[in-house]
Amino acid sequence: xxxxxxxxxxGHEHVADIVExxxxxxxxxxxxxxxxxxxKWAVEVLDQPQFHxxxxxxxxxxxxxxxxxxxxxxxxxxxxxxxxxxxxAKGRLRDALSPExxxxxxxxxxxxxxxxxxxxxxxxxxxxxNWTVQQTLDHIREVERSRETVYAIYVLSPxxxxxxxxxxxxxxxxxxxxxxxxxxxxxxxxxxxxxxxPQEEVARTISKYDFLAVPVxxxxxxxxxxxxxxxxxxxxxxxxxxxxxxxxxxxxxxxPYLEISFKEMIKKRAGWLCILFISEMFTASAMQFFSDELExxxxxxxxxxxxxxxxxxxxxxxxxxxxxxxxxHQVRLRDWWRVALRELPxxxxxxxxxxVIGIIRIVVWQxxxxxxxxxYWKLLAVTIGAALIGIVTFGSLxxxxxxxxxxxxxxxPASASAPFxxxxxxxxxxxxxxxxxxxxxxxxIL
Amino acid sequence: xxxxxxxxxxGHEHVADIVExxxxxxxxxxxxxxxxxxxKWAVEVLDQPQFHxxxxxxxxxxxxxxxxxxxxxxxxxxxxxxxxxxxxAKGRLRDALSPExxxxxxxxxxxxxxxxxxxxxxxxxxxxxNWTVQQTLDHIREVERSRETVYAIYVLSPxxxxxxxxxxxxxxxxxxxxxxxxxxxxxxxxxxxxxxxPQEEVARTISKYDFLAVPVxxxxxxxxxxxxxxxxxxxxxxxxxxxxxxxxxxxxxxxPYLEISFKEMIKKRAGWLCILFISEMFTASAMQFFSDELExxxxxxxxxxxxxxxxxxxxxxxxxxxxxxxxxHQVRLRDWWRVALRELPxxxxxxxxxxVIGIIRIVVWQxxxxxxxxxYWKLLAVTIGAALIGIVTFGSLxxxxxxxxxxxxxxxPASASAPFxxxxxxxxxxxxxxxxxxxxxxxxIL
Numbered sequence: 001x002x003x004x005x006x007x008x009x010x011g012h013e014h015v016a017d018i019v020e021x022x023x024x025x026x027x028x029x030x031x032x033x034x035x036x037x038x039x040k041w042a043v044e045v046l047d048q049p050q051f052h053x054x055x056x057x058x059x060x061x062x063x064x065x066x067x068x069x070x071x072x073x074x075x076x077x078x079x080x081x082x083x084x085x086x087x088x089a090k091g092r093l094r095d096a097l098s099p100e101x102x103x104x105x106x107x108x109x110x111x112x113x114x115x116x117x118x119x120x121x122x123x124x125x126x127x128x129x130n131w132t133v134q135q136t137l138d139h140i141r142e143v144e145r146s147r148e149t150v151y152a153i154y155v156l157s158p159x160x161x162x163x164x165x166x167x168x169x170x171x172x173x174x175x176x177x178x179x180x181x182x183x184x185x186x187x188x189x190x191x192x193x194x195x196x197x198p199q200e201e202v203a204r205t206i207s208k209y210d211f212l213a214v215p216v217x218x219x220x221x222x223x224x225x226x227x228x229x230x231x232x233x234x235x236x237x238x239x240x241x242x243x244x245x246x247x248x249x250x251x252x253x254x255x256p257y258l259e260i261s262f263k264e265m266i267k268k269r270a271g272w273l274c275i276l277f278i279s280e281m282f283t284a285s286a287m288q289f290f291s292d293e294l295e296x297x298x299x300x301x302x303x304x305x306x307x308x309x310x311x312x313x314x315x316x317x318x319x320x321x322x323x324x325x326x327x328x329h330q331v332r333l334r335d336w337w338r339v340a341l342r343e344l345p346x347x348x349x350x351x352x353x354x355x356v357i358g359i360i361r362i363v364v365w366q367x368x369x370x371x372x373x374x375x376y377w378k379l380l381a382v383t384i385g386a387a388l389i390g391i392v393t394f395g396s397l398x399x400x401x402x403x404x405x406x407x408x409x410x411x412x413p414a415s416a417s418a419p420f421x422x423x424x425x426x427x428x429x430x431x432x433x434x435x436x437x438x439x440x441x442x443x444x445i446l
Numbered sequence: 447x448x449x450x451x452x453x454x455x456x457g458h459e460h461v462a463d464i465v466e467x468x469x470x471x472x473x474x475x476x477x478x479x480x481x482x483x484x485x486k487w488a489v490e491v492l493d494q495p496q497f498h499x500x501x502x503x504x505x506x507x508x509x510x511x512x513x514x515x516x517x518x519x520x521x522x523x524x525x526x527x528x529x530x531x532x533x534x535a536k537g538r539l540r541d542a543l544s545p546e547x548x549x550x551x552x553x554x555x556x557x558x559x560x561x562x563x564x565x566x567x568x569x570x571x572x573x574x575x576n577w578t579v580q581q582t583l584d585h586i587r588e589v590e591r592s593r594e595t596v597y598a599i600y601v602l603s604p605x606x607x608x609x610x611x612x613x614x615x616x617x618x619x620x621x622x623x624x625x626x627x628x629x630x631x632x633x634x635x636x637x638x639x640x641x642x643x644p645q646e647e648v649a650r651t652i653s654k655y656d657f658l659a660v661p662v663x664x665x666x667x668x669x670x671x672x673x674x675x676x677x678x679x680x681x682x683x684x685x686x687x688x689x690x691x692x693x694x695x696x697x698x699x700x701x702p703y704l705e706i707s708f709k710e711m712i713k714k715r716a717g718w719l720c721i722l723f724i725s726e727m728f729t730a731s732a733m734q735f736f737s738d739e740l741e742x743x744x745x746x747x748x749x750x751x752x753x754x755x756x757x758x759x760x761x762x763x764x765x766x767x768x769x770x771x772x773x774x775h776q777v778r779l780r781d782w783w784r785v786a787l788r789e790l791p792x793x794x795x796x797x798x799x800x801x802v803i804g805i806i807r808i809v810v811w812q813x814x815x816x817x818x819x820x821x822y823w824k825l826l827a828v829t830i831g832a833a834l835i836g837i838v839t840f841g842s843l844x845x846x847x848x849x850x851x852x853x854x855x856x857x858x859p860a861s862a863s864a865p866f867x868x869x870x871x872x873x874x875x876x877x878x879x880x881x882x883x884x885x886x887x888x889x890x891i892l
Contacts, residue, residue: 012634014634020654050654144616151597151615169616170615173586173590188458188459207676208496210462230656230675233682241774244690244860247864248762257788258771258781258785266795273800280752280755280756284807287749301747305872310719313718313723313868314719320694321694324686324703330704331704338704422759
C-alpha cells in the first residue's frame with residue numbers, strides 16, 4: 001500500500017490507534033504516512049505524547065508542513081517536541097513560527113524538564129471576575145476548539161489579572177445565566193502549584209484533589225498555564241518506568257525496549273553495573289582479611305552465599321517499603337528514627353525465623369548423613385543461626401535508612417537504593433559472619 | 447479542642463485536606479470528629495478513597511449515621527467500603543440501606559477487586575439518542591449534583607438501551623440547542639471496556655485515549671457503569687506501590703508504613719523471605735558438591751560473593767527492563783526470542799567489561815603485594831574473567847526471560863521477578879564458577 005493510501009485509510013480510526021499503528025513503523029515510514037495526511041490529522045497525531053517518533057518526523061517533513069503542524073499543536077506539546085530536536089533544525093523551525101507561537105514556546109522551554117512549568121499548557125480558559133455566567137458560557141463556546149481543556153475555568157481579577165477563583169464547567173452550566181461568574185465558583189481558596197514543582201508533586205496534587213487540571217501560578221499570583229490530568233497520567237507512567245529501572249540498578253531508559261540501540265543499552269547498564277562491581281570488590285577484600293579463618297574452617301565458606309543473600313533480601317524489602325512510603329508522603333525525613341525503631345524488632349524477628357530454618361537444615365543434613373559438617377557441626381549450626389539474626393537485622397535497618405540518607409543528600413530515594421543496599425549488606429555481612437564465627441568457633445576449629 | 451470544635455473548624459478546608467488531617471489521627475479520633483460533622487461533609491470525607499480509616503469509622507458510627515453516609519456516598523466508593531467491613535457488621539449495614547442502594551452495591555460487590563467492574567461507578571449520565579442537545583443540557587443541570595462526572599455523556603438506543611455513542615460536555619455546550627444529540631457525538635465507535643478487565647488495562651485505555659471516563663459495557667452492549675480518571679489515578683498509585691514492593695521481594699502492603707501492625711509486617715515479609723532462603727539453600731548444596739575443589743583452592747572462595755552478585759545485578763537489570771516493557775505492551779509474549787537475541791550480546795559485552803575490571807583487580811593486588819593469590823594467580827585471574835562473562839550473560843538471559851515465563855504461567859511478571867532471579871542466578875552462578883575454574887585450573891591447583 002502506498003503512504004497516501006495508508007494515510008487515507010487511517011482517517012477512520014481514533015487518533016490513539018493511528019499513533020499505535022505508526023509506533024510500529026520506522027521513523028521514515030511514519031514520516032511518509034504523516035506527510036500524506038491532511039494537516040488537521042497530522043496535528044492530532046503529533047499532539048499525542050505517546051507518538052514516539054515526533055521529533056524525527058517533524059525534522060524530516062518539508063519545513064512548511066512541519067511549521068504548520070507545530071502551529072496547530074498545543075503549545076506544551078510543540079515545546080516538548082522542539083525541546084528534543086537538535087540545532088540547527090530546532091532554531092530553523094522555531095524562527096519560522098508565528099511571533100505568538102514563538103513567545104509561547106520560548107516561554108515553555110525555559111522551564112526544566114520534569115517540572116510543572118514544562119508540563120503545563122498555556123491554552124486554558126480564563127475570564128475576568130466581573131463577567132456573568134452567560135458571558136463565560138458564550139466565551140467558552142467560542143474558544144472551545146483551541147483549548148486543551150474547558151472543564152476548569154480560571155477567574156482573574158479584572159485589573160491585576162491575578163487568579164481569584166476557579167469554576168468547573170459542570171457548576172457553570174447549572175448556574176443562573178445572569179448571575180456573576182463568582183456565584184458558581186468553588187467555595188475554597190484555589191489550589192495552585194509553582195512552575196518549578198517536580199512533576200511527581202504535581203501528580204500528587206491532582207490525585208489528592210481529584211482535579212482535571214491544576215493552575216501553575218507564579219509568585220505574583222498570575223496564572224502561567226495549567227497542567228491537565230492526561231499529561232499527569234503520562235508523566236506518572238514515565239516516572240513508574242524510571243523507578244522500576246532504577247530499582248533494577250540501571251539508568252532510566254525512555255525508549256521502548258526493542259527500539260534502543262545496542263550502544264545505548266550498554267551505556268545505560270554498564271555504568272551502574274561497574275559501580276556495583278567495584279563496590280562489591282570489598283567483599284573480596286573482606287574475605288582476604290578472613291582467609292586464615294577460611295583456611296582453618298573451609299566449612300564456613302559453604303554458607304556464605306546463603307547468609308549474605310538473606311541480608312540482601314531483607315534489605316531490599318525494607319528499602320522498597322520506605323521508597324514508596326517516602327514517595328507517598330506517608331513518612332517524612334524526620335521520621336527516620338521511628339522507622340529505625342520499627343525495623344529493629346522486625347529485623348530481629350525475621351532473622352530469627354531464618355536462623356531457625358538454617359539450623360534445622362544443618363541438623364537434618366548432618367543427621368541423615370547427606371553431608372558431614374565435621375566434629376563441631378552443632379557449633380556451626382549455632383553460628384549460622386546467630387549470623388542470620390545479625391545480618392538480617394543489619395539488612396533491614398540499613399535498607400530502611402538508606403532512602404532517608406539518599407533523600408537527605410538530595411538524591412531520588414528510588415535511584416539504586418536496592419542494589420546499593422545489596423552491596424553494602426554483602427560487604428558488612430561477611431564481616432558479621434566471620435565475627436560471629438570467631439565468637440562461637442574460637443578454640444575449636446578456628 | 448473537642449471533636450465538635452475540630453469538626454466545625456474543618457468546614458473551611460478542602461475535603462482532601464480534611465482527609466489528610468484525619469489520616470494523621472487514630473481511627474477512634476477520626477470517628478469522633480466525623481460523628482460531629484454535618485451529614486453532607488461526612489459524606490464528602492468518606493467519599494475520598496484516600497481516607498484510610500473509612501471502614502473503621504463506618505463500623506464505629508451509630509448505625510443511623512453510618513447508613514446515612516453510605517447512602518450519600520457514590521455507589522462505587524460505598525461498595526468499596528462495605529467490601530472490607532467484616533460480617534456481621536457488613537450485612538447489618540447493607541440491610542439497613544434503601545432498596546435501590548442495596549441493588550447498586552450488591553451489583554458492584556459481585557466484581558472481583560482490581561477489575562473495571564469493581565472500580566466503576568453506576569452514577570453516570572445517559573440519554574436516549576432521540577433527545578436534542580437542549581434536552582440533554584437540561585437533564586444534566588438537573589442531575590449534576592448526583593453524578594460522579596457529567597463531562598462524558600452516554601447516548602443509548604431508546605429501545606434496547608444499548609450504547610450508541612458518547613458525547614463530551616464541551617462539544618455539547620457548543621452544539622445547536624435544537625439539533626439531535628447525535629450531531630455533537632464523537633465521530634468514532636465508542637471505546638469501552640468489559641467489566642472483568644484488570645485495572646491496569648483500564649488505566650492504559652484511559653491514558654491512551656486521554657479520556658476523563660471510560661464506559662464499562664457487558665457483552666450485550668449495555669453500559670454497566672463508568673470508570674473515571676481520578677479512580678484510575680488512585681488505582682495506578684496503588685499498583686505502583688505494589689510493583690515496587692513485589693520487586694523488593696515481599697507481599698504488597700496497602701496500609702501506610704507507620705500504621706501496619708507488627709504482626710502484619712512480619713507476615714507480609716517473612717513468607718517471601720523464607721521462600722527465597724530455602725531456594726538459596728541450593729547454593730549451600732552446590733558449594734558442598736564442590737567442597738573438594740574448594741579445599742584444594744581456598745583462593746577460589748574469595749571471589750564467590752563478587753562473581754555471584756554480578757550475575758544477580760545484571761539479572762535484575764534485565765528483569766526490570768522487561769517487566770516495564772511488558773506492562774507498557776512494548777513487547778509481547780511472542781517476542782521472547784527477540785528479547786533473548788538482544789540480551790545474549792548485551793550480556794556478553796557487559797560480562798566482558800566486568801571481566802576485564804576483575805582481571806585488573808587481581809593483577810594490581812598481586813603485583814603491588816597487597817595479597818598473594820599463589821603461584822597460579824594468572825590462571826586465577828583468567829578464571830574470574832571468564833566466569834564473569836558466563837555468569838553475567840546467564841544473568842541477563844535468565845533475567846529477561848523470567849518475566850515472560852511468569853506471564854505465560856498466568857502470574858504478574860512484577861511479582862518477585864527480581865529476587866527470584868537473584869536466587870536462580872546465585873545457584874547457577876556457583877555451578878558456572880566452579881566449572882570454569884575446573885576448566886582453567888585443572889592440573890594446577892585443582
